[in-house]
Amino acid sequence: MKALLNPDVIRSLFSRAMSDMYRAEVPQYGALCSLVGQVNTGVLAGDSAMAQRMREEGQMDRLDVERHGAVRVGTAQELATMGRLFAVMGMQAVGYYDLSVAGVPVHATAFRPVDDASLDRNPFRVFTSLLRTELIADERLRRTAKSIIERRQIFTAGCLALIDRAEGQRGLSEDEAHEFVREALETFRWHAEATVDLKTYQQLRAAHPLVADIVCFKGPHINHLTPRTLDIDAAQAGMPAMGIQAKNSIEGPPTRAVPILLRQTSFLALEEPIRFLGEGGDEGTHTARFGEIEQRGCALTRKGRALYDLLLGKATEQSRSGVPIEQAMRNAFGEFPDSEAELHKEGLAFFSYEPNLRVAQQQVAPESASVFELVESGWLTLKPLTYEDFLPVSAAGIFRSNLGDSAQPEYQSQGNRSQFEAALGAKVLDEISLYEQTSKRSLAEALKALSRVAT
């Protein structure tokens, strides 16, 4: 029997290859990566406790690897095959994101590793959106769009064959994995030639820039990659000096002592030359590709998430009445508790638990002690669980800032998770349940370790 690679290894090979391709294709992304590198070095030099913690947790050597990328597909078939392709790399569909509420005619999921060890080995995930053709109002245009995307094949024959093989033999050998990465990469490559004429492109673009982006090309080019920054405020402030045009504001919660969820910002998509079909080979441009950076904080419980959404709503309301959005966010989020102890006590955030065996040896915990008492008296140490997912309102902000047009249509639409799952051919996992399980497992193990000391 031939030896099969761990899917985490295939994911690392793939994200590396994707990063190399993107840096070569989008030089500005390379500049952003250098900026992030400088900012991260500065933060670590100034905060030796953080540097120490990251070294202990083995995070240093993965600091530079990309956290996520994004693609947009056109049909159920494309989404389902995308799901199978990512499964070869140990990535599953987590979360459902409805973007129609923000005037973007797609819904989405994130393909990502789910267990801690895999996230640790390589955190790469892909935010994957599916076009909702039913949101194209004009019926003739909708039919045009559908017939174009239904005719195309975005995966190479070699890639499809290797997905089949991986499913059949439950993995890939090293040679097969290298070939798979080469073939899979083709799907994500940029094409400077459109598959339609300029007029069709313009019509689809008028329906929504995203419709044109998804429909008019040979495949779903990777539209951004996102490294991790340790100080997103500094990175945002540093962009102009590097000649990088940053998006106006950082998406997500404001700066806090204890970071929560996800903060992200991007540089604006580049206007790139495109050749269109037709006699004269019309020339035009298209904006799709950009670079993004992210900073992750702790995962919130359902209660914490409800509070986040409530305060985000308040801030949005304030900003509609003229308060700058950053100020509005700071005003609203004053109400969100900002210490680990409070977040834990009020059940707003998820934590893992470390047993403190030295304390337990000196002083045995009373049988009846609650988890909070064990934390307060030092038997258990808290560690926030990192949020590994996305935020629909932030994602919509990232989409919008990169579409060029400021006016967004208002869709009379609800999310449609079951339609998305039918297209994918599988249910998406519930992200909050994943954090819940991790937290519970860690608590059970910590309590067991403490009780072993006690006996």
Ligand code: OOG
């Ligand atoms: C995806 C935008 C969403 C994020 O980080 O929230 C996203 C896209 O533009 O296709 O990547």
Ligand code: NI
């Ligand atoms: Ni992104």
